[in-house]
Amino acid sequence: MKRRFAITAKAFETPLGPATTDCEFVRRLAARSLYDYFEDEFAHRGEHAIEFQTVCLRYVLQQDFKIIPILVGSFQDVLASGKPAADDPEIAAMVSAIAETAAEMPGRYCVIAAADLAHVGCHFGDPAGPSESSLREVARQDHKFLQLVAHGDAEGVFRFIAAEDDRRRVCGYPPIYMTLRCLENPAGKILDYRQWADLQAGAAVTFAGAVLF
Secondary structure, three states, rough: OOOOOOEEOEEEEOOOOOOEOOOHHHHHHHHHHHOOOOOOOHHHOOOHHHHHHHHHHHHHHHOOOOOOOOEOOHHHHHHHHHHOOOHHHHHHHHHHHHHHHHHHHHOHHHHHOOOOOHHHHEHOOOOOOOOOOHHHHHHHHHHHHHHHHHOOOOHHHHHHHHHHOOOOOOHHHHHHHHHHOOOOOOOOEEEEEEEEEEEOOOOEEEEEEEEEE
């Protein structure tokens, strides 16, 4: 994406019926935004993260609901700068725009980070692996990261990734960071943690479920 975020006012079709976008929320959010975040709207067409969540929500809720789909792009430039994510004006502006729009709109909102964790192994660029022993180390690091999430520590999440130079390729940390920033005094618990691994293919991806309230 050209910009750090991408929004859309289009609905998401699912096999269980459409997930309708809250067009008024999106319109007000866009009016407050630092840039034209419709510029990368077509990125929603190929990105599966929000798409997958809409299917789950249709299945679980069994009723109509509205979504505000926001794709969160890479924070790699912020990592490279050595500065805190909180100092990035584009991130700060989007956090404020979301909070201000939610405050003036009726209803209640559930913020969902559609994100996974580590991507390791030679398939993702590592010199070897993964192996059973390396996956135990990945799990150890993942749980340290997840404890920061459970404590609602957005800046701690960013510092953790920066400290290890994102060597485990936790591509989901930007939306996780944004979720924590968009909640007021978040705290919660980790519900589950799992690893998918194909040792022959040299690839492993880790993921978890957490609830914040």
